[in-house]
Amino acid sequence: YAAYAEKLLGGKYCFGGSQPQFGDFSLFHIMNLSLTVEPACLNAYPKLAKWVDAMQNIPRLKEYLMQREKVGNLGMMGSLIQRLIPLSEEYREENWTPALQQEHARLFAQL
Numbered sequence: 001y002a003a004y005a006e007k008l009l010g011g012k013y014c015f016g017g018s019q020p021q022f023g024d025f026s027l028f029h030i031m032n033l034s035l036t037v038e039p040a041c042l043n044a045y046p047k048l049a050k051w052v053d054a055m056q057n058i059p060r061l062k063e064y065l066m067q068r069e070k071v072g073n074l075g076m077m078g079s080l081i082q083r084l085i086p087l088s089e090e091y092r093e094e095n096w097t098p099a100l101q102q103e104h105a106r107l108f109a110q111l
Contacts, residue, residue: 005048006045006047009051014051014054024055025055028056031052032052032065035052
């Protein structure tokens with residue numbers, strides 16, 4: 001899909017024109033995660049790589065990326081999303097019993 005995305009981007013600053021739109025942020029999320037897994041994945045797509053660089057330097061997005069948890073802790077207890085989104089009583093850290101941890105691990109192992 002990177003080749004198609006680069007073709008859509010063409011010579012524009014962003015996919016929606018001169019300013020980032022919802023689609024830019026949606027695709028950035030995917031590209032950013034892809035680069036986390038495979039840093040060289042955009043080597044053959046210089047326009048797309050330049051777009052990613054421009055997106056990640058948007059001041060508020062850059063601030064978020066700096067405070068975001070590193071790979072391996074995403075969505076886990078204590079991660080940024082866990083701190084920003086209130087959890088149900090069952091999943092609050094003080095209620096995180098060994099039995100609940102085992103059930104959580106069992107569910108993730110099935111994925």
